[in-house]
Amino acid sequence: MTSTNRIIELSSLIAKNTAIVNGFLVNNNLPTPSLDADALWSMPIPEDATEVIKARVTVIDACSELEALMTGPKQLLKFKWTAYASVKAVLRFKLDKSFRVGEQTSFEAMSKFSGLNVMNVRRIIRHAIINHHFFREDVPGVITHSALTAVLAGDEVMRNSLIVELDEFWPAGVKMADAMEKWPNSEESNETGFALANNSDKSMYEILAEDPDRANRFAKYFDRPESTDGLLDNYPWEEKDTMVDIGGSHGSVAISIAERFPNVKCIVQDLPAAVSEGASRLPAPLEGRVTFMSHDFFTKQPVSADVYYFRSIFHNWADKYCIKILQNLVPAMKSGARVIIHERILPGLETLSTADARRAIDMDIGMLQLLNAQQREPHEWPELFRRADPRFKYLGARQPAGAIRWIIEAEWQG
Template sequence: MSSPTRISQLAMLIAQHTATLDRFFVESKLPTPSFEPDALSSLPIPDDAKEVKAAQLELIEACAELQALVTGPKEYLHYTAYVSIRIILRFKLDKSFAVGESSTFEAMSRFSGLSVMNIKRIVRHAILNHRFFQEKTPGIITHSALTAILAKDALARNAMVVQLEEFVPAGIKGFSLANNSDKGMFDIFAEDVSRGARFGMLFSKEDEPPSMLINNYDWDSVQTFVDVGGSHGSIAIGLANHFPHIQCTVQDLPETAREGASRLQESLKGRVDFAAHDFFTPQPIEADVYYFRSIFHNWSDKYCIKILQMLIPALKKGARVIIHERILPTLDTLNSLDAKRAIKMDIGMLQLLNAQQREQDEWPELFRRADARYRYVGAKKPAGGIRWIIEATWEG
């Protein structure tokens, strides 16, 4: 008997995982997902329902793969007009090596003139989200059915280029250029309060609770804590509520610090305070821990190094730096929702700020380049969290 085809395998997987999810909805007395106005806005699968969560992730992957296969590579090209694809076409990465051969990030970098770092993030984004290229062996890139068509079919390739070059919004140029400005995104938003507020609202909803940090770090030996760029202080407030012995300071731009102080509950005054501070200037406060939440991914390496160097005037021996943000996935963890979010965020940082998410092995080097007296401790990802707790200590 012949083995089942890939589309048959996917259909069976979809049926199996759909049954698991359907059983969960019935047993939990939840409505079946739909597109009606009163449908569930998200699926309330608890963290301890590991079988159901795994079924959900595998079902999403199987459905996406089956859709791509039964659409056909030539037709599927019309549904992939995103930033990584535009870059691939503009720099002719699909033509950088022949169909049937393989390439590397380094070879594609030499061909295009783009850095190895940018080639890696762009190609992996395209693989994961659009099935452009394949990376079955780490660092070895081969064509997929889609990029093979682009490489061989001039008419199909031209149609894709016209869609992207003529119809995609000008925002894909990069934020500053799209705004006819030589200023960065934050400066542009500072000049347009309503627009800045609208953008800020996008990130106002917590994507993970403060408990992911609070419950996954040893705070007993910490007496003083500085949240650098801490906005209105949600992390510091959560920490102060759980650990009354910790004195917390939240630093941000003057208006944000004033607003945070005005919102602070009376019971925490004296244990949580707010201060205006620009993290590109010398740190004025000596503390046990300096904490950065989703700050470093807004800046390229040279600026991150400066942020770390500006801490040095205040650092005492044994002081800790905690960086709390996403880490780019490795090849063996790419097929997960969390990995997709991290890679999409990485491309977003490239578009808006010419900045980046980082891989786990890039963090020790970043601290070393800032100052050899930093000692990298490590990085860990709490169960159920999306951010990693990245830590270094000051040995000076």
């Protein structure tokens, strides 16, 4: 039997699912996708349109595979070593802000704005157009914004994120293999690609603390509004009286829990600057039900509670340090207390779409290059609790529908 021609199969899959997405957009009088400057910044598909979301993901994955097949192995091996050079230059010299969205400019005007000579502006802009859809040059020498540069010019959060990823994360990735060779199998946060990229023997957080501007950019990268990712609807908070949000920053999760469940008293713990800022932002109606406490989770936990909650904390640390964090809870824990770890997990790739798999694996490698830390697979969690103390009973991990993070739970049986 002749096997199905994969490129034809993929092209059919793309056509079928593109029609589903297009049909939804047309039936709801929504604009079709565009990279023009006035395009919508995100695809206008609501969360409850699950069939359309699935079709969109299928198109993206199929296009990626079809491109790879059409490119071929030898061509795929060619490294794009100039890939983001122009993007970094655009951001560094603020070329995206050199003229307003809806207007047009010239290489000469961008040169005057930035201080770069005309030749360098022209080569940077054309590289960014060809490789990243940054700007447009529909008429030779006449530059307008594209959808991507319109977003950069109008969304400071998105712009800051890209700067952090290119200035902080990318150099660390380049040096990751060097760090692994210099410090084989290290679990130390100062023996990393980030440390080498900064010519330092300190950890990422220590390095950033020495430069307020860098630290501020980095803080803004993570200080973005986020949903509670299924936590409120998929955990029996109505049965709990107290929770401690460890490493809870400004208390967004604790505040959400307190607003929804008046029975729960929440304590947010973090380093002094974070809790001071969080306390200043606390809504008045929650005073007394949400409190802030300075605490380092590498020291003994002083609060006895029903639930100890960690949001995206453990993936910042290697196993030896995660074990210390758990062991520091023990002195305060009463029998039946729960530990909730709320973060991404690495399930088997067969359960993920290609796009989701890439995001998960990319995050895992990101933790390696920055901190010698990791995302963990399902089987690694019970072992981590066991190594911390055999009196922890692992209760399992579950991912609420539509959530990015998993709810990983253990019970103290001491």
